[in-house]
Amino acid sequence: MGGLSIWHWLIVGILVLLLFGKGRFSDMMGDVAKGIKSFKKGMTEDDVPPAATPKHIEGQRAPDVTPVTTPTNEHDKL
Numbered sequence: 129m130g131g132l133s134i135w136h137w138l139i140v141g142i143l144v145l146l147l148f149g150k151g152r153f154s155d156m157m158g159d160v161a162k163g164i165k166s167f168k169k170g171m172t173e174d175d176v177p178p179a180a181t182p183k184h185i186e187g188q189r190a191p192d193v194t195p196v197t198t199p200t201n202e203h204d205k206l
Contacts, residue, residue, distance in 0.1 A: 148156070
């Protein structure tokens with residue numbers, strides 16, 4: 129009464145094959161595998177210590193900053 133017979137499982141299997149198909153199912157599994165690989169790659173990239181990235185590039189200088197004075201009253205404009 130409450131159990132599923134072989135015919136029920138056969139119909140469920142046919143419906144699953146019709147909905148997903150052989151190509152669709154393998155494509156989905158390939159996408160899942162790519163997602164897992166990219167997740168693992170992202171996790172390993174996060175583990176790189178911050179000291180490995182250079183903070184100062186050799187040979188580059190900071191631009192020279194010279195203050196420019198602007199006149200503030202009529203006497204300075206002459």
